[in-house]
Amino acid sequence: MEGSKNTTGTILEEGESSTASQESPSQRRIFKVIVLGDSNVGKTCLTIRFCGGDFPQKPEATIGVDFRDKDVTVDGESIKLQLWDTAGQERFRKSMVQHYYRNVHAVIFVYDVTKLSSFENLPTWVDECDRHSLSSNVPRVLVANKCDITDRRVVSTNMGQKFAEHNDMPFFETSAKSSEVGESVSNIFLYIAKKLKAQRPHLHLRAGFGGISGSGRTSVRKLRLKSSGLRGFEPEKTPKSKCAGGCFS
Amino acid sequence: MSTNNKAHNFHEEDKDQPPGFHRNNASGFELHKRAKLVAIHKALQSDPVDVASLRKYAISKGGLLTDEIRRKAWPKLLNVNPFESIAKDANIKEHRDYDQVVLDVNRSLKRFPPGMKDDEREVLQDQLVEVIVRVLCENNQLHYYQGYHDICVTFQLVVGKEATVSLVNKLSTHHLRDFMDSTMDRTKHMLNYLLPIINKSKPALHDFLQRSEVGTVFALAWLITWYGHVLNSFRSIVRLYDFFLACHPLMPVYLAAAIVLYREEDIMQCECDMPFVHSLLSKIPQNLPLEKLIVDAGDLFVQYQPSQLAKEARLYYKESTSLTTYQSLEESSRIQRPDSVLRRLTRRGQGHASAAGRPQDSNRVIKVAVWAISMGIGAAALTVLNNALEFWG
Ligand SMILES: Nc1nc2c(ncn2[C@@H]2O[C@H](COP(=O)(O)OP(=O)(O)O)[C@@H](O)[C@H]2O)c(=O)[nH]1
Ligand SMILES: [Mg+2]
Numbered sequence: 001m002e003g004s005k006n007t008t009g010t011i012l013e014e015g016e017s018s019t020a021s022q023e024s025p026s027q028r029r030i031f032k033v034i035v036l037g038d039s040n041v042g043k044t045c046l047t048i049r050f051c052g053g054d055f056p057q058k059p060e061a062t063i064g065v066d067f068r069d070k071d072v073t074v075d076g077e078s079i080k081l082q083l084w085d086t087a088g089q090e091r092f093r094k095s096m097v098q099h100y101y102r103n104v105h106a107v108i109f110v111y112d113v114t115k116l117s118s119f120e121n122l123p124t125w126v127d128e129c130d131r132h133s134l135s136s137n138v139p140r141v142l143v144a145n146k147c148d149i150t151d152r153r154v155v156s157t158n159m160g161q162k163f164a165e166h167n168d169m170p171f172f173e174t175s176a177k178s179s180e181v182g183e184s185v186s187n188i189f190l191y192i193a194k195k196l197k198a199q200r201p202h203l204h205l206r207a208g209f210g211g212i213s214g215s216g217r218t219s220v221r222k223l224r225l226k227s228s229g230l231r232g233f234e235p236e237k238t239p240k241s242k243c244a245g246g247c248f249s
Numbered sequence: 250m251s252t253n254n255k256a257h258n259f260h261e262e263d264k265d266q267p268p269g270f271h272r273n274n275a276s277g278f279e280l281h282k283r284a285k286l287v288a289i290h291k292a293l294q295s296d297p298v299d300v301a302s303l304r305k306y307a308i309s310k311g312g313l314l315t316d317e318i319r320r321k322a323w324p325k326l327l328n329v330n331p332f333e334s335i336a337k338d339a340n341i342k343e344h345r346d347y348d349q350v351v352l353d354v355n356r357s358l359k360r361f362p363p364g365m366k367d368d369e370r371e372v373l374q375d376q377l378v379e380v381i382v383r384v385l386c387e388n389n390q391l392h393y394y395q396g397y398h399d400i401c402v403t404f405q406l407v408v409g410k411e412a413t414v415s416l417v418n419k420l421s422t423h424h425l426r427d428f429m430d431s432t433m434d435r436t437k438h439m440l441n442y443l444l445p446i447i448n449k450s451k452p453a454l455h456d457f458l459q460r461s462e463v464g465t466v467f468a469l470a471w472l473i474t475w476y477g478h479v480l481n482s483f484r485s486i487v488r489l490y491d492f493f494l495a496c497h498p499l500m501p502v503y504l505a506a507a508i509v510l511y512r513e514e515d516i517m518q519c520e521c522d523m524p525f526v527h528s529l530l531s532k533i534p535q536n537l538p539l540e541k542l543i544v545d546a547g548d549l550f551v552q553y554q555p556s557q558l559a560k561e562a563r564l565y566y567k568e569s570t571s572l573t574t575y576q577s578l579e580e581s582s583r584i585q586r587p588d589s590v591l592r593r594l595t596r597r598g599q600g601h602a603s604a605a606g607r608p609q610d611s612n613r614v615i616k617v618a619v620w621a622i623s624m625g626i627g628a629a630a631l632t633v634l635n636n637a638l639e640f641w642g
Binding site: 039066 | 398524528
């Protein structure tokens, strides 16, 4: 599969809820990741792709919140990513999705490069996260989806990157549909897994998560990005070429 | 009308009975069915139409049986004239929800019969958008929600475009009204009946669910689409629509309770943590014994009527409301997990009911039906949810 190809050499995909870990399931660390963005940007397709499925031919509108999970191995530790795929329509967010913001460990913002409004609405999503007083330590990433569509593209790489920089998060361009374009879907999620693991080496997450006291947010984040050696801010130079064997290096 | 005739041919009837019919008892079923068909036709042909009997048939085993009957009976159950359609609004594209409707309808491929040609389906999808937005234009107070399209498409495939406009127009101001507020607060309140019902019936299961903090969002799509979004079998969906059209707006919640109760064993074996329980519950098994569950839901309804539960539901409502007012909650969460506080509040004064005697089988359908008749359509939800704690006294 995508993720198991030689990335940094330390990240391995394990497949869905496998048993390959030495730890008992109750010891395995669980990270909760919420996926946000306007309706139709591809949140459902991205999470399905990551959890091992093919690009869904007939995805349906998400109603409320859908849950998917996936076990990944990062530096020898098996961890579980819980992905909460949310409905884009505002009404669901306002009264239903609240519950799911609790104890979130990472946030993925998604927009559709062929739909300007989905990009323009990003501040609303970011604000909302802030209002839910997510700890500033909760990693956030920005994902530009549907990069396989070139003829109808209206949001440039530059625009996305600027926004990401401004909001201090790494930026990925991808496509849930085609693995030929941008960063592979699994690498984005594995990036998050790696980051979470690095950020919380020993924490017991199941006991609830109030957030580690967040000082020096910007510097810490940038430092991590640099030291992680993962491509985050780098512009997409050759969107057509598949990064063979070493996307992250 | 050509759309009507087309609708008739979409789904082969009878071959694909809803799960729960005991097919090994084919002759018994055939006999039952034939007798019921005769009775339904009689009710339809009497003047005035015998709506009370139709209601009863819509609830009892097999429901209204064929789409041909549904085309005639559904309008009667909703008391609408399908030929009196609402005016076409010229500017559906200007409606505030138009774009969202298009997005959702475009993604609703699964709701159409698998064999249908693309161009044929696209015509229907365009019609579906039109139907939905016309109803929205007619009722400016109504707000589109994702999932509304799943309800509309079911009607479209059974009764055709124009009749769908009238039926859905009525339904939207009655059964579906609470879903169509600008916010989903009242929808959430309807869901708040779910756990009290389960609590009355199986307190241990209820406690497990509470402990897992699973909430009720797993049943959201069930409720607001009348299961159209989550069941694959079109036959099963229309069977349920018979049931719901004849019943109280909260009946989909009682059915949800019946489904959860039916899955008790699976649930209790699950790790008692929200994601796992949510995941298990939200994936609805496709082979549910639907006829049994309909009976169960009716039972639950008769035993634990909404008025009786209203108080507890309100308590849950408060719980959810406090969950949405996250700021104060964040405060309290520093001291302890909010849910444990709320759970204690909920628990207080909520003695576990001893299992009440089940109503006699023969009475059951009649009781549900009688109640449904006395209620008339709609109004119920609004009344229950807005004020009267003792609506049914
Ligand atoms: N071309 C292309 N289409 C996509 C991509 N991701 C999603 N889609 C399509 O966009 C639509 C919305 O996808 P969905 O995952 O349901 O969006 P969501 O509302 O954010 O969950 C669907 O019709 C998908 O087929 C992508 O990367 N490329
Ligand atoms: Mg979705």
